[in-house]
Amino acid sequence: MSRASERAYNNIRSMILSGELQPGSQIREEALAELCGVSRTPVRDSLRRLEAEMFIRRNDSQRSFVADWSLDDLEDAFQLRAMLEAHAAKRAASRITREQLGWLRFHNAQLKQAIDMPNPDVPKFLDHNRQFHAIILAAAASERLASMLGQVTEQPVVLRTARQYDLENLRRSHHDHDELLIAFDKRDGEWAAAVMTGHIRRAFHAYAEAHSTDTEIRKSNLAA
Amino acid sequence: MSRASERAYNNIRSMILSGELQPGSQIREEALAELCGVSRTPVRDSLRRLEAEMFIRRNDSQRSFVADWSLDDLEDAFQLRAMLEAHAAKRAASRITREQLGWLRFHNAQLKQAIDMPNPDVPKFLDHNRQFHAIILAAAASERLASMLGQVTEQPVVLRTARQYDLENLRRSHHDHDELLIAFDKRDGEWAAAVMTGHIRRAFHAYAEAHSTDTEIRKSNLAA
DNA sequence: CGAATGCTATTTGTATACAATAAGCTGCAT
DNA sequence: ATGCAGCTTATTGTATACAAATAGCATTCG
Incomplete structure (x- = not known):
């Protein structure tokens, strides 16, 4: 463009x-x-x-x-996203190359490093996380799937609260990735899909919590 | 617009x-x-x-x-469509109203009527079929899901051959709808999703056959 | 007082002129 | 012949003027 x-x-x-x-x-x-x-x-x-x-x-x-999305709409989007990402993981399991697997390992190591330190580098974590998922999507090799996922990944939800990702959640994400790597290595699409589903569901609940907090803040701001 | x-x-x-x-x-x-x-x-x-x-x-x-879609792309689109329509059916099962069920029955009766005669009225069948699926999508009550399904339902595939839908297939579609109706009536989302998956997969194979035939024709036209 | 009607201001839709960019060609040099 | 430079043409991008539609408001009529 x-x-x-x-x-x-x-x-x-x-x-x-x-x-x-x-x-x-x-x-x-x-x-x-x-x-x-x-x-x-x-x-x-x-x-x-x-x-x-x-x-x-x-x-x-x-x-x-x-657009103004309610919590229900948010859940709806995440439900769709979980389904699509699981599908992507399943497809990727049978198509992913050795080289792509290598990159997945690299990004997962990097994002672990980003949070395994006294001062966690959340933006770095998010960037490698993004790339990790992008590689899986590429390995899934479906243009349409990619285009659809694009529609549900970036949520138009205002998060005034400066994205307080709690570390525990980020660590769990890292472990999910680890498990995905094993599933890919064993070419087990079903397993990969299941792990991915859980991975996205967790993300939803983290997001939903932040969203409620934000909505509270917005409401009290309006009242003031 | x-x-x-x-x-x-x-x-x-x-x-x-x-x-x-x-x-x-x-x-x-x-x-x-x-x-x-x-x-x-x-x-x-x-x-x-x-x-x-x-x-x-x-x-x-x-x-x-x-856009020029290969048979693989077509299958890809149908795979996505099957997944999304099954999801829609599952959601619809727990949300559909009595009135909507009534309309489903109406359209299914009409499309049966369209093919249960000496001179089958295929366009009429297709129209009621479209409305049948539209009602399910409405009952699923997810704007995003609807928008995504829009992207995979109308395939940009050229079918020069005047859409020779064989009657056997149309009859089977009708029976699928019947079964969907029972599943909805019993609020059994899993069942509805399973029936819908099969329903779309069948449509894919019918479509794929027409597509190959069409591609043959196009090729021989080019050669001439 | 309320509803309907017409006017005005605001906002979006369309056409068109012009700018920027990319493709294709011609001719020259190697 | 081949490849490249520069020109020409084709095609898309942007700005702007104007047309159409809509909303908001005031005024009038019941």
Whole structure:
């Protein structure tokens, strides 16, 4: 995607993710155009894309609003995600190459290292975690699956609380990855799928907790 | 969506589905604009949408081509579809209302009627079949699931052969629906999911057969 | 007082002109 | 012949002007 269009997309997306654009609030093309320093044309492109990704919804008269997801919607998304990632793991188990396995091991070692120290480096953990999952998705070798997972992995949920991932959870994630590695090594798709399902379900509950906390904070802010 | 934009979208989409725009061929915005009698702006909107739906793909320099799916890709899509529809059936089993069940029965009776006659009315069958599945999807009550299923239900596969659905298959579909109805009635999500999986797998094989035949024909046409 | 109607302001949709980029070609050099 | 440079043409990207639609408001009529 070319310069202006891509800039607009990234800007708007991150404004939604960061909560700068509040869930439920209306969006006007021209306002965004000014914010992004481009014309309405690339903004419109971005809005269409974000609408497909369900970051934005439109009412019957084509006005756009930042999507506002309830806890139920969040669970719904995670249910879908668990199903799709498990499917990916199953496919990957029979297709993954030695080299890909090597990379999985590398990223898992790195993310362990990121939290096995006095001052845990959470961003580093998240980055290697992301890459770990990306490799599995690549090994699954299904373009459609990848495109669908893209729609449920990045949640448009505002987390004002500075993402307090508790270490215990991160360590468990690391162990899940370890087990996935063994399942892959043994080419056991069923096992890989089962581990992955649990892995994502745990992520959901961690997320849900953060989401409730955040919602509380937002509510009390509104009351004040 | 407003007039010009919607017109463009429907036109282009049906040109792809009908094979008027051949798989693999390049698409030029201006040409389509003329064909649809609108300017490039709504055409570009449509192309973006069709790209998200994987009817169209773009190369690295942003040129658009009609997607060309292999038999493997087709199977991939059906695998995803089977998984998602089974999931929908499972969710629907615990949420479906008496009224929705009534409509399911109605459409299933209608589609049976459409093929239980000397001159089977296949389009009528397909229409009621579509509505049958739509009701289940609605009962599943997951917007994201619906949006994902939209991406895999309408296959951008050219079927030049005038869709020779054999009657035996259609009858079996009807029986699957019957069984789904019982499963729903008993609120047995597992059963519903299992029946649905088989139902979609059968559809895949019917489709795959038609696809191979079509590919043969296309090849011999090219040779001539 | 409430509902309906028409006006105005706001917002989105479409067309078009122009800019940027990529593809294809021509001719030259090796 | 082959490959590369530079030009030309084809195609997409962006901005902008204008058209259409919609919402919000005020005014009027029942």
